[in-house]
Structures are given as structure tokens and as C-alpha cells.
Amino acid sequence: MRGVVMYGPGDVRVEEREDSRIIEPTDAIVRLTATCICGSDLWPYRGVEPVDHTLMGHEYVGVVEEVGSDVSTVKVGDFVVGSFVISDNTCEICRSGFQSKCVHAEFVHGGIGTQAERARIPHADGTLVATPGQPDEDLIPSLLAASDVLGTGWFAADAAQAGPGKTVAVVGDGAVGLMAILAAKQLGADRIIAMSRHPERQKLARHYGATDVVEERGEVGVAKIKELTGGLGAHSVVEAVGTQESFMQAVGATRGGGHLGYVGVNHDVQIPGIELFFAGIHTLGGPAPVRRYLPELIQLIWDRKIDPGKVFDLTLPLSEAAAGYEAMDERRATKVLLTL
Incomplete structure (x- = not known):
């Protein structure tokens, strides 16, 4: 599968990566419909954070292609929105509303990387939320925003x-x-x-x-x-x-x-x-517990009561991700959506 890798500051490449596969019974494989570039991705791009062949991306929506044997809240064919932090949504910290500090917390950026065609999402039951049905195409940018920037804001x-x-x-x-x-x-x-x-x-x-x-x-x-x-x-x-x-x-x-x-x-x-x-x-x-808000935010978007997708002012194919990073770095774009 294709995915974005940052080799070093200012060096963004789209290359073939090993295809995602189920590793743990709590995993799900999501075929991504859309992903995007975050303002926080600019820190390593500018050399402020260390980066070395890092898998990029932590905002994502898409369709579930495969689930592990222990996954029960999402199924193959569901359209899902996921948080940028992995969580089980059952531990004591999660139940208090701070899923970003889950005992199993893992940032999607780096270890997983969702600026790609597919992604393995650990603890799928606690991280992914299915939409009420298959969304119209015009809702996808807003649902993507819910994965991080909307939930963080x-x-x-x-x-x-x-x-x-x-x-x-x-x-x-x-x-x-x-x-x-x-x-x-x-x-x-x-x-x-x-x-x-x-x-x-x-x-x-x-x-x-x-x-x-x-x-x-x-x-x-x-x-x-x-x-x-x-x-x-x-x-x-x-x-x-x-x-x-x-x-x-x-x-x-x-x-x-x-x-x-x-x-x-x-x-x-x-x-x-x-x-x-x-x-x-x-x-x-601190890191936002986006998972806490996802059900409410998805419903507001589904009912067309909010339109966070307008925050994307540049859309590019995944193959042109490097141009998207450059546009955001130069403030020619507020947020770049990558299509797959």
C-alpha cells in the first residue's frame, strides 16, 4: 500500500509500505477514504521535533475491511471515524473522560501512520466510532475534522x-x-x-x-x-x-x-x-480526549448542524502530500485534505 513517510525535515515522500494486517484480536483494518495534514505535523517538517523515516498521519476516516476476533462494536463495511489517540475506552482513566491518557494510549502518528491507503487500528472497539450509515461525499471532510481538529477544538x-x-x-x-x-x-x-x-x-x-x-x-x-x-x-x-x-x-x-x-x-x-x-x-x-466527544460530534455533522469541513482549504491526492506540507508550512493553506 502507499503511505507518507517523512525521512527528515522538509523531506516528505509517498512510497510503498507493508500492507496493514491484523496482529492482535482487538485490531481492525480500515481502508481510508480521506486523511489530512495536521498543524502538528509541521513541527518535525520544520526540524523542531526529531524525525527519521517516520510514518505520518493521525487523522482518518474510512471503511472497515477486516476485524479481529475480539472486536464487537464495529463490523466490516462500517464507515468509521477514529481518534488520533488509541484507547480501550474501558479503563478507569477512559471512563473519567480522558481517553487520551488511557492505560493503552498510543499516538496514531509514528507507529501507525494514517496518511496511507489502509491502517491497522489497535483497540478498535475503544478507538473507532461508526457513523449512522454510509455518508454522503460532502460530509466526509467534516467527519474527518472530527478525528482531531474538531475534537481538539x-x-x-x-x-x-x-x-x-x-x-x-x-x-x-x-x-x-x-x-x-x-x-x-x-x-x-x-x-x-x-x-x-x-x-x-x-x-x-x-x-x-x-x-x-x-x-x-x-x-x-x-x-x-x-x-x-x-x-x-x-x-x-x-x-x-x-x-x-x-x-x-x-x-x-x-x-x-x-x-x-x-x-x-x-x-x-x-x-x-x-x-x-x-x-x-x-x-x-494537553492531548484532547477526542474519543469522548466523537459520538456527539458525528451526530451533529450527520444532522448537518455544524460544518467543520470548511476548515480544509486545499485538497490534494495522497501522491501530492509533499506539496500539501509545503503549502501549510508557507501558510498558503490552513489545512490540507488528502484524497485516496
Whole structure:
């Protein structure tokens, strides 16, 4: 089968890989219908994370082709959406709603790689969720978004306790930040402030529910948020970038007693303990437990109540994956969908 392998920074190739096969009785083989490139894939692409012949991809939807003898919740022929973290969905941690910290947790990126024609999904019963039927083609991008960016944005907004009566500020206008705006709107937030300098992303942010746009960054951006909130800061803040500046901007934009949901994959972020101490805020974040939200998100998409698929602004065949990475690296694309 064909799959994407990153040999080193900036070196992305599509090549023949060993075909996926059942190894454990809890496995399922999924013939992928669509996959995509994540903003976090750019960290190794840019040399920030180590990479050496790494199997790429962790967002995926497709049709079950084969199941192990212990799999019972999905069957051959089902169209499924899977989380980017493998989980059994039965352990004590999973039952508390944090499937991304499952005792069997395994990141799909690297060990499995779903930028490919097929994928072996371990713990299929706990990781995959079947859709109500075979989806129309126009729903596939939105269902694919649920595999990571929608679920991650939703977790961030939930962690920030976005809801009625709240002002939400979203730091980051990438795919996850845009999905956090969609989530905050669905959760009933009164006001949603998108922090963005990119005109096309600002337009999509407003489509998803942003009421205000702040282009300033750093301390100036924090001052602007406070100006818009009577000097207090936002009740709920989402950090969806993962840099030192963005994280401290998010902390500064959160009012005393407010909630910060952070999901940007960070590198070398140093949080000054004294600043966090005196901020007096609640924080919750990390790898999103997407599996917790998948049934609800799939139903919202199926009923056409949300349209997260609009976050994909470039579609390419799998064979042109390298061009997709280049487009996202150069910010010519927000998120690239790869067809198979």
C-alpha cells in the first residue's frame, strides 16, 4: 500500500509500505477514504521535533475491511471515524473522560501512520466510532475534522468552560483555533473573540461564530482583550498555537477566576511560575480526549448542524502530500485534505 513517510525535515515522500494486517484480536483494518495534514505535523517538517523515516498521519476516516476476533462494536463495511489517540475506552482513566491518557494510549502518528491507503487500528472497539450509515461525499471532510481538529477544538472550549454568559477569546487562527470558535458557539458563548491577522481565516472565524477579531499580539493583544472586556479579560480562553508568546498571551487574556484551555502542541514553552500563580486562573489542557466527544460530534455533522469541513482549504491526492506540507508550512493553506 502507499503511505507518507517523512525521512527528515522538509523531506516528505509517498512510497510503498507493508500492507496493514491484523496482529492482535482487538485490531481492525480500515481502508481510508480521506486523511489530512495536521498543524502538528509541521513541527518535525520544520526540524523542531526529531524525525527519521517516520510514518505520518493521525487523522482518518474510512471503511472497515477486516476485524479481529475480539472486536464487537464495529463490523466490516462500517464507515468509521477514529481518534488520533488509541484507547480501550474501558479503563478507569477512559471512563473519567480522558481517553487520551488511557492505560493503552498510543499516538496514531509514528507507529501507525494514517496518511496511507489502509491502517491497522489497535483497540478498535475503544478507538473507532461508526457513523449512522454510509455518508454522503460532502460530509466526509467534516467527519474527518472530527478525528482531531474538531475534537481538539471542542475539548479546548470545554476545558475553558465556554458557555452562556461567557466571553471566549481564542489565541490562534489555525484549524484547531477555528474549531474552538465553532465549539464555543455551539456551547452557547455570548461573545467570541478571534485573535487572527489572516484575512481569510478571519472570515472563516466569523462564519463559525466569532463576534470580534483582534489582530494584535503579545502584551498589546492582551491589552486589547481587556479593553473589550471592561478591563477584566475573557471568562474563557483557548490557547491553540503552542509558542511562548501565545501561551503567555492566553494567560494574560484570562480574567481572574477564569478558565484557560490549552491544546497547542508546545515546544520550549517556559511558564513563569510566579506569573501563573498571581494570574489566579484555572488551567486544563494537553492531548484532547477526542474519543469522548466523537459520538456527539458525528451526530451533529450527520444532522448537518455544524460544518467543520470548511476548515480544509486545499485538497490534494495522497501522491501530492509533499506539496500539501509545503503549502501549510508557507501558510498558503490552513489545512490540507488528502484524497485516496
